[in-house]
Amino acid sequence: MALNITDIKRIAHLARLEISEQEANQTLTKLTGILGLIEQMQAVDTTGITPMSHSQDVVQRLREDIVTKTNQREEFQANAPVLGNGSTEKATDNGLYLVPKVIE
């Protein structure tokens, strides 16, 4: 699979990354190299081998369903971003985090 510059820009956009033309070209080169490596690996015969979804061959441990967390809203919101536009106030209101208006 060959990538082109449009793919790179689309992937960057999906990840909300702003990249310059130059960065896009560099990334294209790097990603194409990585895909080349994957192509090489795909040439290996893996018949009969169960694909792994994790690098370690162990399974998930489960947590008992008991409440262990207490309210730490004040501490967390002390680290909230500031409103901006000259204001140094925290972007919170009555316990809510504030973000630019979400239009639906």
Added chain:
Amino acid sequence: MEWEVVIGLETHTQLKTNTKIFSGASIKYGAEPNTQADEVSIALPGVLPVLNKQAVECAIKFGLAINAEIAPRSVFSRKNYFYPDLPKGYQISQFELPVVGKGAVTIQVPANGKNAAYEKVINITRAHLEEDAGKSLHGAVEGMSGIDLNRAGTPLLEIVTEPDMRSAAEAVAYAKKLHELVQWIDICDGNMQEGSFRCDVNVSVRPKGQEKFGTRREIKNLNSFKFMTQAIEYETRWQIETLEDGGTIQQATVLFNPDTGETRAMRSKEEANDYRYFPDPDLLPLEVTAADKARVQATMPELPQAMKTRFEADYGLSAYDAAALTASRDIADFFTATVNAGAEAKPVANWVMGAVSAKLNAEDRTIHDSPIAPAQLAQLLKRVADNTISNNAAKQVFEIMWISDKSSAESDVDAIIAAKGLKQESDSGAIEAIIDEVLVANQAMVEEFKAGKEKAFNALIGQAMKASKGKANPAQVNEILKKKLTAN
């Protein structure tokens, strides 16, 4: 042209746990904003998800209930998209390997007009575990949206059907069945107002007889059965009209507006469906062993279908009655408790589906908060069975019990019978005496009866009941009167 509608459902059921799916924060509804949003819910850097055992057991329970394959090994994946109520930038869900595989649910579609009621099997494609997102609230601060992350990380089981439904009635029958089932096996509280059970409905239309599906539109987040019916009916009409006018259907996500009764496409998000799923490296594969399944199986209640079959076999109930009594766990429990308290099954079935449910419906209550306890109903029906009171008197007692406090002495069946003088006359000597008087006083009717007028017999019964002030045992009156008239 004749059109056919094709419907599939995706239902998000909120699982009945104490804590979130990946952290130990409470999921209790109605808390102050962000007071249950811990470091995992708000996605602080460096935090790691730890899977909730109870959520996994709920999923296994559901798999067992619909006779599905339960994956011995399933995988959590990241579904990537940006939205302010999803601070990580991805939702942890399951994609290629869900915990619950193919299963089936049998639905009962009620009779409608000239169409008789029928049963249908709806195939379940899969059910997977995932986390809920937070909530966005608008309007509190000008130009801003407020984010509450209390709901972020709440465990959900998303249940997906095959496109097996062919009408709004079938879709609603399925949704209701699923709603009862998840409550029956106690994995979801079923509270639709609080969003514990939300349905996304995929609707497409095609010319009848055509094999290929039409392009579907997805109606998001329906949280009432009434809205579901309205939304599907509107959407179906809209799609047919669009096609008949020469238009085409674009795949889209639509919202239902209960005020106008219309569906409307959401602003199509650019590239919104490119979620770039990949296995979440923070979570190891989930293993469900045979021992895990056996342990959960041991906690499973008898399922509605099995209970229905048992009611038919053990109590001689009709399939219809047995289905009605197992429509919800609360009704089934009430029925079983009443029978276990010593009443005969058939009268209990009649009363539960008749007087009790009529009263509950009229007062918009559920059987769970019925003012009459199963033990009281059993006692009442025992007094009918042993001829202490007539059915009519039983209805009077029932009315009195309904408005009394069920723990008070005034609600006692025998006390009410005594206080109201409802005990019926079952002494045959006394009844004979009454009938003799009635026969003497109503010679004309006796003659009419002898002349072949059957109606006169009922009139005489009426006279005898009246003479006994309604207290004579009607069956005995009938029997004795018949004997006397034919003997003469």
